[in-house]
Amino acid sequence: MRSDFLFSETGKNALMETGSLALQTLIYGFGFVPHRHQTVRSRELHTVVFVHGLAANRASLFPVQAYLRASGFKRQHSVSYTTVGSIEAMAVQLKQRIDEQVKGGRIDLVCHSLGGLVARTYLQMLGGDRRVSRVVTLGTPHLGTHATAYLPTPMVRQMTPDSPFLTYLNSLPAPEVEFTSLGANADAIVLPVRNARAPFGEYEGFDSLGHTRMLLSPSVLRRVGAALGPCEERLRTLQVPPVLDGVVAG
DSSP states (O other), X not given: OHHHHHHHHHHHHHHHHHHHHHHHHXXXXXXXXOOOOOOOOOTTOEXXXXXXXXXXXXXXXXXHHHHHHHTTOOOEEEEOOOOOSOHHHHHHHHHHHHHHHOOSSEEEEEEETHHHHHHHHHHHHSOGGGTEEEEEEESOOTTOOGGGGGSOXXXXXXXXXXXXXXXXXXXXXXXXXXXEEEEETTOSSSSSGGGGSOSSSXXXXXXXXXXXXXXXXXXXXXXXXXXXXXXXXXXXXXXXXHHHHHHHHO
């Protein structure tokens, strides 16, 4: 009886993950459509930047973007970069995209899978923490993954546990940003799943979710929004009367 229950749960999770992958395939082509982000120079701006994972493009994070936009995070920018070469080279691409396309203000990073390692390299090796306030990673193999055995290319091998790249990255001082790593406890890509926990910051794991399905999970989306904190743009539009300011803040 117990084994039947476990099988049904496993089958359900696999089916849901397959459906999530199918949706990602359907929206993949939209990632090549030029975005309408306008570059504006202003110190007051705060932009959420989205960084996708391996063999994906910016479309993979569209569901997360839609949720955050509905929550008031209107200032967004999604980055597409080439997931070939080294992770360090991808981080240079990320830095170039941000420098060229997000001209002013502070930024938050929301990253999936490999994108989290690219973002950390940008932060910890390329000085990105001078602009970044918060980082949220979803299903990122911060401590490596044994799934690299299925695709042993030089770049993928950088994500092997205890690889020279990860050993060096994880030996660096923690970036001075608010960092939240989220994991999926049914993840078949980050193996073991506990390796989705960054060596610093906060962590939360989500049961019955796979590597791709977590991008569609309402509980994960809510946690991403909470990690980014109150939307500054939305707060500015509230125009709270000075008399009530202390009451609202309390």
